[in-house]
Amino acid sequence: MVAPNSSALWNALKGIVCVYKPPETSVRKLRTQLILKICASLNEADENQFYRPFKPYTSSTTELIQKSVDRSIDLKEHPLVYGPKFDELDLPVSWSNYLGWNTSGVLLFGLRSGTQFAKYIRENRSTRAYRIKGVFGQATDNGFKNGKVIERSTWRHIKHFQFDRILSSMQAAHQKKMFEMCGVDMQSQLAYELAAQGPIRPVNSKIPIVYGIKCVEYEGPGFTLEIQCINEYESYLVELIQEIGIRLHSTAHCTGIKCIRHSYFTLDHALLSKHWDINNVLKNLNMCNSILEENEHVLKQKSIALR
Template identity: 65%
Template sequence: MLIRDAETIWNTLKGIICVYKPAEVSVQKLRTIIINKICTELNETEVRPPIDYVAIEGDPMKSLSVSVRPNYADHPLVVGPRYQEEDLPLSWSNNLGWNTTGVLIFGLRSGTRSAKFIRENRPTRAYRIKGVLGEATENGLKGGKVVEKSTWRHVKQFNMDRLLSAMQASHQKKMFEMCGVDMQSQLGYELAIKGLIRPLDGKIPVVYGLKCIEFDGPNFTIEIQCVNEYETYLTSLIHEIGLKLHSTAHCTAIQCIRHSYFTLEHALLMKHWNLQNIITNLEQCNKILSENENLVKQESVALI
């Protein structure tokens, strides 16, 4: 059943929403769009009418009269719409780059604390990245100027799988070295069973998993699980893969497919960004967050 009372809707807008970010749109722009959508539709529902002006007039020594008049100082045509964009706090939990698409988490009103909680606990994120062998561009992306071409037909999927496996093992070894712990020691085992090891410095990218899920030369797709990543790092990773395969490569698409416990299944497409869908999504995301809040805390037990 649709709720037509703006005040009731406003009181439910507290928590986390999950949206799908398209490419070539900034997170700040999406934030503005969502706030504008919510406020516009709220003002189209049954909002609070202007409060009447109560006037007490007359001589206090004799008699007073009380009259009720329209209060123009509280009229929307004077003070503006009941719900304005600056009244709605909205913050993001993960900041995706300009060319990156996928899962993006926002916190609404009191949900900004939940968004901050997720952000500060640095849960793992998963990406699906597409690349092309044989060409290197100046910015590592498909729109960039081609600066180098090379052969790629010698690269097979087993070469890709073996390289990604070695790179994953190298990242895991590096994490333990930063802790000053031998991976084969008892201390290393005890550290590993406590949970994922994260660097204290939130600017150090750490890769936990690398896998090639599709190879159709020269095109390939890999999935990566990581923390502290950023768009430039992911594009440089594709470039590094090309070099280590004795070729070159550039990135054609970056898609965030999971952020913490939120996946593409939970993300609202831009065409579905309306008040009713946002409320439904908010209820779904709040339920997921409450069910997994303790697990999110446990993920960050081991820090470098």
């Protein structure tokens, strides 16, 4: 089997790739690492195509063991002459969702012409799902676990049913807010028809909306929430945990945020950084492109904006 050359690999790098972002790493740094690893793999493939298998040879006199070079190739095009063929500036990459410093999870990048797909997903404003961990009884100056504790309070009075009731009221308040922005009565037929068509998205992309929030684990003082939302950002999710603590007559801070789904992409599709070689990237890219093609019509139907 003949290995594909670097040009063929480069031509195949078009579309969306889904990666896993670890916490305490910026999206920009992750983007740079991905570009550097892809370019390194391409340059390695470019070098390998200039060499043929060889056998060491010896003689009565001491001779250097050399690699045999393909004589049919113009040496002016050899990597040792012109240097690396692929540079990080040659590979355009953009993200379709931005995760904060402390947030981990699903992150989508568009490669080359795939930057247009990344823009499409970003402007489509698909919903995202998060698993958020928090702790009752302590408040920090930044709302996160790495902040300085500024207040302590009791938490043993918090019962699971009280927790669920508060979350239900917060979800209902967000649903009411969506219809109020649209100028539609929640009890009307129009509200039912809008809800049946899919999630209602606000025109203003800076307005966070929570579609669903529930507690999936509660072992005081720690708890885990699953939130489905749109237009969110890290500080908003942290403030949400603080608000829950206040409503339950206590305090709370966030200990972890993980994006478990973005549009149709989940953690099962995310590629770990240790697997960012050209072969795995291409496999992931083909898988993500297939998912987009299968669900493109659904994404268009769900693009309902408030006017």
